[in-house]
Amino acid sequence: MFGWAGTIIRIDLTNHRIAKQPLDGSIAEKFLGGRGLNSKTLFDEIKSQIDPLSPENIICIAPGLLSATGLGLSSRVHVSTLSAYSGILGDGNAGGSFAYYLKRAGYDQIVISGRANKPSYLLIQDEKITIEDASDLWGKTTWEATDILIKRHGKDISVACIGQAGENLVRLASTIVDKYSSAARGSGAVWGSKNLKAIVVKGTGNIKLAHIKEFLTLTKKDIKFLHKDKVQQEVAAQFGSHFGMKHWFPGHRNSEKRLSADEIPDTLRHEAWKQYEVGRTGCQSCHIRCKNVFEIPSGNRKGEIGEALEYECIYCLGTNCGIYDPVAIMEMENLADAYGIDIIALGNTIGFAKDLYNRGIINQEDTGGLKLDWEDAGSQIELIHKTALREGFGNLIAEGMYSMAKIIDKGAMNYCYHVKGLSRGVYPAGLFALSHAVSSRGADHLRGRSWAAGDNSDEKILQKLKAEKILTKDPVQALGLGERVTAIADSIGRCKGAVNTWTCTVPLVWMSPIWKGLAKLLTAATGIEFDTEMIEKAADRIHAVERAFNIVQGITIIHDRIPQKPEMKDTPAGKKEREKHFEMVKQYYKKHGYDPVTGIPKRNTLKSLDLEYVADTLDLGGPYKTWDGPLLWPVDKYPHGGKRA
Numbered sequence: 001m002f003g004w005a006g007t008i009i010r011i012d013l014t015n016h017r018i019a020k021q022p023l024d025g026s027i028a029e030k031f032l033g034g035r036g037l038n039s040k041t042l043f044d045e046i047k048s049q050i051d052p053l054s055p056e057n058i059i060c061i062a063p064g065l066l067s068a069t070g071l072g073l074s075s076r077v078h079v080s081t082l083s084a085y086s087g088i089l090g091d092g093n094a095g096g097s098f099a100y101y102l103k104r105a106g107y108d109q110i111v112i113s114g115r116a117n118k119p120s121y122l123l124i125q126d127e128k129i130t131i132e133d134a135s136d137l138w139g140k141t142t143w144e145a146t147d148i149l150i151k152r153h154g155k156d157i158s159v160a161c162i163g164q165a166g167e168n169l170v171r172l173a174s175t176i177v178d179k180y181s182s183a184a185r186g187s188g189a190v191w192g193s194k195n196l197k198a199i200v201v202k203g204t205g206n207i208k209l210a211h212i213k214e215f216l217t218l219t220k221k222d223i224k225f226l227h228k229d230k231v232q233q234e235v236a237a238q239f240g241s242h243f244g245m246k247h248w249f250p251g252h253r254n255s256e257k258r259l260s261a262d263e264i265p266d267t268l269r270h271e272a273w274k275q276y277e278v279g280r281t282g283c284q285s286c287h288i289r290c291k292n293v294f295e296i297p298s299g300n301r302k303g304e305i306g307e308a309l310e311y312e313c314i315y316c317l318g319t320n321c322g323i324y325d326p327v328a329i330m331e332m333e334n335l336a337d338a339y340g341i342d343i344i345a346l347g348n349t350i351g352f353a354k355d356l357y358n359r360g361i362i363n364q365e366d367t368g369g370l371k372l373d374w375e376d377a378g379s380q381i382e383l384i385h386k387t388a389l390r391e392g393f394g395n396l397i398a399e400g401m402y403s404m405a406k407i408i409d410k411g412a413m414n415y416c417y418h419v420k421g422l423s424r425g426v427y428p429a430g431l432f433a434l435s436h437a438v439s440s441r442g443a444d445h446l447r448g449r450s451w452a453a454g455d456n457s458d459e460k461i462l463q464k465l466k467a468e469k470i471l472t473k474d475p476v477q478a479l480g481l482g483e484r485v486t487a488i489a490d491s492i493g494r495c496k497g498a499v500n501t502w503t504c505t506v507p508l509v510w511m512s513p514i515w516k517g518l519a520k521l522l523t524a525a526t527g528i529e530f531d532t533e534m535i536e537k538a539a540d541r542i543h544a545v546e547r548a549f550n551i552v553q554g555i556t557i558i559h560d561r562i563p564q565k566p567e568m569k570d571t572p573a574g575k576k577e578r579e580k581h582f583e584m585v586k587q588y589y590k591k592h593g594y595d596p597v598t599g600i601p602k603r604n605t606l607k608s609l610d611l612e613y614v615a616d617t618l619d620l621g622g623p624y625k626t627w628d629g630p631l632l633w634p635v636d637k638y639p640h641g642g643k644r645a
Contacts, residue, residue, distance in 0.1 A: 002210035003065055003526035004028050005106045009129060011122060013194055014055060014114030018129050023108050029528055030610060033065035035091060035490035036542045037109050038080035042089065043549040043614065045111075048624055051631045052084040052186070053169055053193040055115040061160070061199070062109040063099030064493015066507075068285075069207050069525055071219045072226065073495040073504055075100045075284035077177065079160075084193070085171045085186030085345060085400045086421035087630030088550045089441050092175065092183030092342075095283035098158040098201060099493055105203030116195040121161075123153070124201040134197035138167060141338040141645050142176040149200050161198035162191045163340030164642040165388040169193060170398040171630065172345040172387070176337060180291075180307040181283070184342035185422075185441055192639075210527030218521050222507050223287060229503050231458050232288050236498040237280070240290040242270035243499055244311035251320040253374055254355035255417055255425035259319060267326050268314060276330065281307060283495070290498035296330050306334045316347025320425075321354060322374030331381060338645040339388035348423045349401040350383060353393075355415050362408060368392035390640035398638070402629050417563035419443035420555065421629055426563050429581040431475040435482070437560040437581070438588055440546035448482030450500035457502040461510055465502070470514050476587045481514075484539035488518070491542065540592070541609045544601045547594065548614045554627030557599045560585045 001023065010019045031037050038060035050056045060080045067074050077099035083090020102110070105126050112122075116131070119138040123130045137145045142163040149159050158178055165173040166188035173188025191197070209215050226232050235243050244250070245268055249258040266272055276297060282289035291308040309330060317336070318329045336343045356362045357372035364371065370386075370393055371379050386394025396404050402421040405412040417426050422442030427433040435449035436442075454462050454471050465471035472478055489496050489505045497504030508517020515532040522530040562581040568574040586596045593605030603615040 001025060001028070001526075002208050003069065003522070004033065005103055005108050005207065007107050008109045008111060009107050009124070011110065011112045011131070012114050013112065013116040013120065013131070013196065016116075016131055018131065028065075028108070030538060030541055032488070032491035032538055033067075033108060034062050034076065034078040034493050035080070035093070035487065036538065037062045037491075038078050038091060039089070039542055039546045039549065041109070041111060042080055042082065043545045043552070046082050046549075048552045048621060049087075049554055049631070050082065052082045052087065052090075052190060053633070055113070055194070057082050057190055057193070059112040059187065059190055059194070059196075060109060061102075061112075063103045064491060066521065066525060067099040067493035068103035068203075069209060070216060071285070071494075071507065071521065072223050073286050073288065073497075074493045075286065076490070076493045076495055077102065077160075077183070078490055079175045079183035079187045081187050081190045082553070083186030083441070084169070084189035084630055085342075086402075086442050087627060088420055088553045088555060089546055090186040091441060092185045092187055093446075093490055094160075094175065094177040094181040094183035095286075095495065096158060096178035096181040097284035098160050098177045100284040101158045101201045101203040103203065103207060104205050105201055106205055110199070112194065112196065115193065119195050119197050121149070121196070121198040121200060124199065124203075126202065126204055137197045139164065139642050142340045143179050143338050145198055146179050149198060153200055153202065157200055157202045159198055159200050161340070162188045162196075163338055163388070164645075165339045165341045165398075166192040167197075168388065168390045168398070168639050168642065170341065170388060170390060171400045171403065172342050172349065172398065174340050174342045176340045180337055182337070182342060184344065186342075188340050209525050211524040215521065215524035218508065218517070218524060221511065225510055226288065226503060229458055231456065231499065231501055232497075232503065236290045236501075236504075237288050239270040239273075240292055240498040241311035242273045242292070242314070245270055245314055248311065250311070250315035251425045253322050254320060254351040254415065258425070265324055268318065268324060272326070273309070276326070278305070286495065288498070288504075294330060296327060296334070299327050299331065301331050301334065304334060306330060306337070309333050310343075313343045313347070316344050317350070317380075318347075320347055320351040321380060322351075323377050323380060324375070325377050328377035328381065332384060335381070335384050335388075335645055339384070341384070341388060345400060345422070346384065346387065346397075349397050349404060350380060352401045352416055353397060353404070356408065356412055359415070361410050361412055366393065385644055389642050389644070390638050395635050395638070395640065399632065399635070403632055406629065407635070414566040417565075419561055419563065420559055420627070423563070426565060429562060429577045429584065431479060433562045433581055434475055434584050434588060435479050437562060437585060438479075440543065440550060443563075446486060446496060446500075448479055448486050450482070451485045451502065451505065452478035452482035454478075456499040458510070461502050465513055468513055476584060476591050479588065480591055483543060484536055487539040487542045488535060491538070492518075492522075537609060541611060543592070544606060544609055544611055545614060547599070547601055548618060551600055551618060552621060552624060554624045556626065557582070557585065557597065559627055560599065
């Protein structure tokens with residue numbers, strides 16, 4: 001094969017078995033790699049509504065089709081599972097160098113099943129693969145474990161691992177790659193449930209390309225353009241996603257409101273974070289270097305270095321929790337990375353808990369004496385420790401906002417602004433609310449919404465997309481395009497950019513909108529004659545199989561909801577907004593060839609995508625029990641405790 005490595009690793013932890021299988025060329029062509037391969041595998045191999053923390057669940061890890069080929073910004077790895085956090089599709093996309101080394105080692109995907117009888121880690125050194133004892137790593141932070149493994153196996157490796165949060169089955173836990181990159185959406189707890197601490201990969205091979213000269217010519221053009229792109233050089237390379245604090249309206253106090261540029265204090269604006277910066281860095285194969293390296297200037301963690309502090313941390317653990325202290329926010333970022341916790345889920349759940357506390361729905365007796373006043377950063381930092389170690393009230397935070405609302409009851413769900421367990425806050429009926437509602441992993445900002453809105457890209461590119469009627473004002477049409485763009489990026493291993501730009505996400509989009517440049521790249525890499533139709537079909541295929549997977553987990557149209565505040569829900573205006581929203585949802589279904597009432601992909605649609613077997617599976621298996629979050633355990637049955645970070 002050209003472009004792909006050609007091999008899948010299958011790990012059965014229960015029976016301590018390692019097998020290699022050839023990558024099916026037909027499947028590779030139709031699903032590309034990364035997210036595409038993983039989503040198909042999840043649908044094919046995970047049963048309906050199993051316990052995500054059971055040995056029956058699987059973990060899929062895949063680099064993109066174009067990872068390790070020489071294309072810039074292409075070192076993204078996809079980690080997919082049945083989420084312990086949401087109980088539906090749970091996939092996260094991380095940077096670092098894992099995708100690069102895994103592909104060079106000769107593998108397109110790792111599929112992990114079962115449960116090891118003791119803490120273990122997977123060691124991949126080119127063709128040699130072993131399951132190693134991780135007893136000495138268990139209980140250590142992601143930073144400590146990574147440092148030990150680098151000392152043990154050498155510097156030219158990449159490490160994906162979990163911290164104490166994953167070990168304690170904290171449902172918010174992430175897979176952390178190379179200490180600072182997070183593959184979120186509930187995978188860390190699944191690693192912990194399998195006694196899997198880490199995967200170490202070293203790869204020294206090269207990917208064979210069908211037409212190497214043409215491929216390198218195209219990649220050089222891509223790099224040259226990005227070096228001149230003002231958005232990349234003057235925004236992403238200078239500020240990264242900090243740019244969003246002044247431009248993206250971050251939430252305040254559990255989405256009580258959204259902050260305008262004028263309401264952002266000087267200390268949290270993108271320029272202000274420069275005073276803590278001691279360097280900049282980027283993932284493997286990245287020439288933009290959008291990530292800051294920062295040093296905490298004071299407080300309990302004075303002098304500690306961190307990396308890749310993003311807008312999402314400042315927003316979710318900062319303003320949305322009522323915290324405006326930059327030093328505290330940097331401390332919380334480092335704690336989340338070290339413990340291995342998704343900052344978005346953590347911030348949303350803590351912000352929700354603070355809202356309940358300040359409304360009197362819960363009190364200090366419920367929180368074990370911990371105060372949850374909005375601006376109390378010290379208590380919030382303490383709560384992060386307790387969450388990772390499942391101590392006290394942290395044991396409830398560890399369940400995530402939706403499950404915590406179910407456990408607390410007392411009207412808590414009224415303030416849980418979620419879609420399928422994940423939250424982006426409250427938006428009026430329109431593009432953003434629609435994109436959150438139909439996203440295949442719950443309310444999400446990286447499944448197409450920014451690209452549908454036409455944000456943050458070079459103005460000439462935007463004007464060209466609009467002039468050719470590729471980007472339109474029709475929210476359903478625009479979202480469909482945005483979803484295709486992000487699905488393809490996640491499957492070829494391309495970064496979506498620090499500020500979610502078209503030029504990062506779609507290689508050569510400036511040269512021949514929208515897919516022609518990428519088609520040339522894929523053809524040169526694989527030797528298969530890709531065209532626009534093939535690329536769009538691949539994206540639609542990935543979305544259809546993800547929708548089908550979620551249907552099997554109990555998702556219906558009622559879950560494609562629009563979150564509303566209690567004061568809005570029971571008003572004529574609230575009803576009108578819901579009606580407007582669900583009409584857009586139905587239009588979205590029709591556009592995709594799904595049943596307009598159920599949201600189930602029609603057989604003819606699936607057949608046109610070479611997925612008729614998916615229709616057979618849905619017909620034979622349904623109707624499915626309605627989704628109500630992941631299967632929960634009694635809160636006293638989880639592992640807990642450990643050393644504080």
